[in-house]
Amino acid sequence: MADDDTTLGTIHALVDEEHRLRGHGEAITDEDRARLAQVEEQLDQCWDALRRRRAGRDFGGDPGEATAKQVHDYLQ
Numbered sequence: 001m002a003d004d005d006t007t008l009g010t011i012h013a014l015v016d017e018e019h020r021l022r023g024h025g026e027a028i029t030d031e032d033r034a035r036l037a038q039v040e041e042q043l044d045q046c047w048d049a050l051r052r053r054r055a056g057r058d059f060g061g062d063p064g065e066a067t068a069k070q071v072h073d074y075l076q
Contacts, residue, residue, distance in 0.1 A: 007050045014043050 021028070021036045028036070 003053060004050060007046050007053075011043060011046050011050070014039050014046065018043070 018036065018039050021032045021039065023032075
């Protein structure tokens, strides 16, 4: 479950960044919009890896199959 904790930590950090980038009704810059697209993609990939690991555990597979390395590779 350490991999889950690491992935969840990454998810929380990305969500915080997403909220910061979206601002509080302020105009968003092109640079922020591009970074926001990256953050959203990384979030999708992290959630996907987390779901795969959890499904592996729940259905008798190898939870290590979707490893933290995959998440790291996604983020590159």
